[in-house]
Amino acid sequence: MDVHERLEIEDLYAAYVECLDDGALDGWPELFTDECLYKVIPRENYERGLPLAVMLCESKAMLRDRVEALRRTSVYAPRALRHLVSSLRVQPGAAGVIGVRANYAVLQTLVDETTQVFNAGRYIDQLVRQDGRLKFKEKLCVFDSILVPGSLIYPI
Amino acid sequence: MDVHERLEIEDLYAAYVECLDDGALDGWPELFTDECLYKVIPRENYERGLPLAVMLCESKAMLRDRVEALRRTSVYAPRALRHLVSSLRVQPGAAGVIGVRANYAVLQTLVDETTQVFNAGRYIDQLVRQDGRLKFKEKLCVFDSILVPGSLIYPI
Amino acid sequence: MDVHERLEIEDLYAAYVECLDDGALDGWPELFTDECLYKVIPRENYERGLPLAVMLCESKAMLRDRVEALRRTSVYAPRALRHLVSSLRVQPGAAGVIGVRANYAVLQTLVDETTQVFNAGRYIDQLVRQDGRLKFKEKLCVFDSILVPGSLIYPI
Numbered sequence: 001m002d003v004h005e006r007l008e009i010e011d012l013y014a015a016y017v018e019c020l021d022d023g024a025l026d027g028w029p030e031l032f033t034d035e036c037l038y039k040v041i042p043r044e045n046y047e048r049g050l051p052l053a054v055m056l057c058e059s060k061a062m063l064r065d066r067v068e069a070l071r072r073t074s075v076y077a078p079r080a081l082r083h084l085v086s087s088l089r090v091q092p093g094a095a096g097v098i099g100v101r102a103n104y105a106v107l108q109t110l111v112d113e114t115t116q117v118f119n120a121g122r123y124i125d126q127l128v129r130q131d132g133r134l135k136f137k138e139k140l141c142v143f144d145s146i147l148v149p150g151s152l153i154y155p156i
Numbered sequence: 157m158d159v160h161e162r163l164e165i166e167d168l169y170a171a172y173v174e175c176l177d178d179g180a181l182d183g184w185p186e187l188f189t190d191e192c193l194y195k196v197i198p199r200e201n202y203e204r205g206l207p208l209a210v211m212l213c214e215s216k217a218m219l220r221d222r223v224e225a226l227r228r229t230s231v232y233a234p235r236a237l238r239h240l241v242s243s244l245r246v247q248p249g250a251a252g253v254i255g256v257r258a259n260y261a262v263l264q265t266l267v268d269e270t271t272q273v274f275n276a277g278r279y280i281d282q283l284v285r286q287d288g289r290l291k292f293k294e295k296l297c298v299f300d301s302i303l304v305p306g307s308l309i310y311p312i
Numbered sequence: 313m314d315v316h317e318r319l320e321i322e323d324l325y326a327a328y329v330e331c332l333d334d335g336a337l338d339g340w341p342e343l344f345t346d347e348c349l350y351k352v353i354p355r356e357n358y359e360r361g362l363p364l365a366v367m368l369c370e371s372k373a374m375l376r377d378r379v380e381a382l383r384r385t386s387v388y389a390p391r392a393l394r395h396l397v398s399s400l401r402v403q404p405g406a407a408g409v410i411g412v413r414a415n416y417a418v419l420q421t422l423v424d425e426t427t428q429v430f431n432a433g434r435y436i437d438q439l440v441r442q443d444g445r446l447k448f449k450e451k452l453c454v455f456d457s458i459l460v461p462g463s464l465i466y467p468i
Contacts, residue, residue: 003159003315010400017399017415022434043236080355080456082415082432084398086240087173088166103173103238105263105271107417107432109456115417115429117271120238120263122178144236144265159315199392242396243329259329259394261419261427273427276394276419278334300392300421 005134009090009100009127012134017083020155025070028155029063032136033128036060040141040156042148043121054148055141055155070154081118081154082107097137098127104141106156119143119156161290165246165256165283168290173239176311181226184311185219188292189284192216196297196312198304199277210304211297211311226310237274237310238263253293254283260297262312275299275312317446321402321412321439324446329395332467337382340467341375344448345440348372352453352468354460355433366460367453367467382466393430393466394419409449410439416453418468431455431468 012031019028032038040055057063084105091099101124108118121143128137141156168187175184188194196211213219240261247255257280264274277299284293297312324343331340344350352367369375396417403411413436420430433455440449453468 001160001163003163004313006163007313007315007318014399014401018401018413021415022413080433082417082434082456084240084242084396084415084417086242086396086398087170089170089174101174101178103177103240105238105240107429107456109432111458113457114459115432115457117263117273117429120265120271121236122238144238144263145269145271146267147270157316157319159319162319240396240398242398243326245323245326245330257330257334259333259396261394261396273419273429276421276427277392278394300394300419301425301427302423303426 005098006090008134009098010088012127012136013085013088013100013102016136017085021080021082025067029060029067032060032063032139033130034060036063036136037138037140038063038136038155039139040143040152042146043142043144044146046140046142054152066155073153078111080109082109082115085123093126096128098134100125100127104156119145119152121156161254162246164290165254166244168283168292169241169244169256169258172292173241177236177238181223185216185223188216188219188295189286190216192219192292193294193296194219194292194311195295196299196308198302199298199300200302202296202298210308222311229309234267236265238265238271241279249282252284254290256281256283260312275301275308277312317410318402320446321410322400324439324448325397325400325412325414328448329397333392333394337379341372341379344372344375344451345442346372348375348448349450349452350375350448350467351451352455352464354458355454355456356458358452358454366464378467385465390423392421394421394427397435405438408440410446412437412439416468431457431464433468 038057039053041053045052085102088102093099103122105120106118107115109115124140126138127134194213195209197209201208241258244258249255259278261276262274263271265271280296282294283290350369351365353365357364397414400414405411415434417432418430419427421427436452438450439446
């Protein structure tokens with residue numbers, strides 16, 4: 001096991017969460033490779049091999065578009081999102097691709113309300129090294145509910 | 157501190173969670189030694205030294221039986237369980253036994269319902285090396301509620 | 313990256329959580345330097361630069377006072393608190409000060425009730441080495457809600 005690479009992987013996940021939760025959304029697409037796949041998909045669809053995704057971006061440019069769209073959204077009630085990520089499992093694969101799975105929960109706090117679990121599931125990811133840094137080449141967010149949360153407009 | 161052993165411990169916990177949450181239940185008993193103790197116990201009983209446990213397995217064979225029983229259960233509503241595990245504290249002990257405590261929460265998503273916190277508490281564990289791999293020799297899941305969740309049939 | 317220091321940082325956070333959740337409150341102030349700042353503050357105040365904090369201790373002596381006060385409190389319903397901490401980001405700074413941010417959630421279990429998310433947010437911390445051990449020189453707990461939880465008397 002390469003200890004430094006392992007900690008670098010943990011850092012990538014922490015940077016991902018920091019971008020989404022602490023308001024640095026611009027940094028979020030930069031954690032992906034130019035060609036990439038980002039998908040938020042209900043567990044049932046994932047397990048049955050159904051392609052339908054709740055959110056789908058197929059390049060870094062599309063991730064940036066999404067961030068721009070979020071900036072311009074004004075009908076969306078203010079809220080704080082907070083990720084909890086744990087149980088990372090790292091599986092080095094062929095051709096420099098590193099597979100990682102992890103559990104996540106996203107907590108949501110609406111103004112004047114208490115904090116609730118908004119979404120939970122697992123990440124099924126592929127990492128590669130680009131320009132000396134580990135990046136997401138593929139990130140699947142497979143969430144546990146069948147219900148699609150109506151307000152799922154922020155990345156998971 | 158042995159860095160490789162530390163990461164190996166984290167891997168064991170991640171493998172444990174992966175078996176339980178991603179549907180690979182058969183792998184779960186294999187993370188324990190042949191002679192082992194697995195116990196799910198309310199906090200109050202643990203602190204008062206009362207033996208009553210909600211779930212108790214005293215060997216790997218009993219853990220395997222439990223997995224078999226879960227397979228055959230049909231009266232149980234489908235649900236997804238998702239563990240969050242954090243704050244591992246490692247305390248090397250005598251005779252090759254490694255003590256580990258950690259916090260856990262298990263989130264539950266029932267069909268057509270939102271995700272809820274199902275159970276939370278701490279793991280109080282003893283690890284030993286067997287056949288070159290770290291395994292659970294003892295695992296206590298001490299949960300915070302006094303109420304015993306009626307649907308506690310899956311391992312915690 | 314200094315791997316040993318990194319694991320030492322993770323240990324400090326695990327020790328912090330263990331003190332608060334497993335009933336070893338006396339150990340909690342000892343994880344801070346003598347001169348220190350501990351502050352629990354709503355996200356909005358933090359982001360607007362408003363000083364108002366829900367809990368404020370400006371020295372280890374004040375932290376110890378708080379522990380003493382908690383001991384004497386009898387009007388407070390018994391409950392179990394359980395921290396989940398993840399996504400630590402470490403940023404070594406000047407003069408031996410290490411910056412760390414992390415996400416946290418505190419789950420609460422009242423007697424005869426199910427476990428709920430009590431408080432969630434992020435830690436924004438400064439660590440220094442004192443007497444050979446890493447300690448908190450500053451710890452801000454910036455929570456996501458605007459509502460101040462009425463029962464926030466335990467450290468976060």
